[in-house]
Amino acid sequence: MQSRIGLLFGSFNPIHTGHLILANFMASHTDLDAVWLVVSPQSPFKAEQELLPERNRYNLVQLAIAGNERLRAIDIEFSMPKPSYTIDTLDLLRAQYPDQQFVLLMGEDNLVGLPKWKHVDRILAEVSIYVYPRSGTAILPSIPAQAHIIEAPLLNLSATFIRKCIREGKSIRYLVPENVEEEIIRKGYWQ
Numbered sequence: 677m678q679s680r681i682g683l684l685f686g687s688f689n690p691i692h693t694g695h696l697i698l699a700n701f702m703a704s705h706t707d708l709d710a711v712w713l714v715v716s717p718q719s720p721f722k723a724e725q726e727l728l729p730e731r732n733r734y735n736l737v738q739l740a741i742a743g744n745e746r747l748r749a750i751d752i753e754f755s756m757p758k759p760s761y762t763i764d765t766l767d768l769l770r771a772q773y774p775d776q777q778f779v780l781l782m783g784e785d786n787l788v789g790l791p792k793w794k795h796v797d798r799i800l801a802e803v804s805i806y807v808y809p810r811s812g813t814a815i816l817p818s819i820p821a822q823a824h825i826i827e828a829p830l831l832n833l834s835a836t837f838i839r840k841c842i843r844e845g846k847s848i849r850y851l852v853p854e855n856v857e858e859e860i861i862r863k864g865y866w867q
C-alpha cells in the first residue's frame with residue numbers, strides 16, 4: 677500500500693529536540709504516515725565550519741529516533757555529489773521507493789531561499805510542501821500556492837545554539853535526547 681512520507685532535510689549538526697518535536701508531530705498529527713530525516717552531508721547554502729562528519733551526524737539521528745516507528749534516518753545523500761540538491765535526492769528516492777508518495781517538509785526560514793533552489797519549478801510541480809512557521813513571525817506572503825501551512829508546535833532551538841552551549845561548557849540536557857547528549861559528551865563533539 678502507498679504511504680505518504682514527509683521528508684525533513686537537514687544538516688542535523690546535531691539533531692535536537694526541536695527537530696524531533698516537529699518530525700513526530702508531522703508523522704502523527706497530519707495525513708503523513710511517517711517522516712524520514714534526510715541527513716545532508718553539505719547543504720548548498722551553508723558554509724558550515726563546525727560540521728561533524730556526516731556518518732557521526734547520522735548516528736546521532738539514529739540514536740535520537742530509536743524506538744519511534746514513524747521516524748527513519750536516511751543517508752542516501754552520502755553517496756551523491758556534494759552539495760546536496762533536494763531535487764536530485766527526490767529523484768533518487770522516487771526511483772528507489774516507487775510506491776511511496778513524498779511530501780517536502782520545510783520551515784519558513786527555508787522558504788525565503790526556495791526560489792534559488794536547483795530546479796525549483798520541478799520541485800513545486802512534482803511534490804506537495806508542508807510549511808511550518810519557524811521564526812515566530814507571520815507566514816511570508818510569498819508562500820507558494822502548492823504549500824500547506826501546518827501549525828506544528830515549535831521550540832525556539834537551533835543546532836547553532838546547541839554547539840555554542842557545548843563550546844561554553846553549558847548543559848544541553850533536554851535540548852537533545854539523553855542518549856544523544858551522552859554520545860556527544862563521550863566523543864567530545866564540538867568541544
Ligand SMILES: Nc1ncnc2c1ncn2[C@@H]1O[C@H](COP(=O)(O)OP(=O)(O)OP(=O)(O)O)[C@@H](O)[C@H]1O
Binds near residue numbers: 687784786836
Ligand atoms: N527548532 C526547530 N523547530 C522546527 N524545525 C526546525 C528547528 N530547528 C531546525 N528546524 C528545521 O529542520 C531542518 C533542518 O535543520 P538544520 O539541520 O539546518 O538545523 P538547525 O537547527 O537550523 O541548524 P543550524 O543552527 O546549524 O543552522 C530545517 O528545515 C529547519 O527549518
Ligand SMILES: O=C(O)c1ccc[n+]([C@@H]2O[C@H](COP(=O)([O-])O)[C@@H](O)[C@H]2O)c1
Binds near residue numbers: 719761762794
Ligand atoms: O536543492 C537546493 O538547491 C537546496 C538549497 C538549499 C537547501 N536545500 C536543502 O534544504 C535543507 C536545509 O537547508 P539548510 O541550509 O537550512 O540546512 C538542506 O539539507 C538541503 O537538503 C536544498
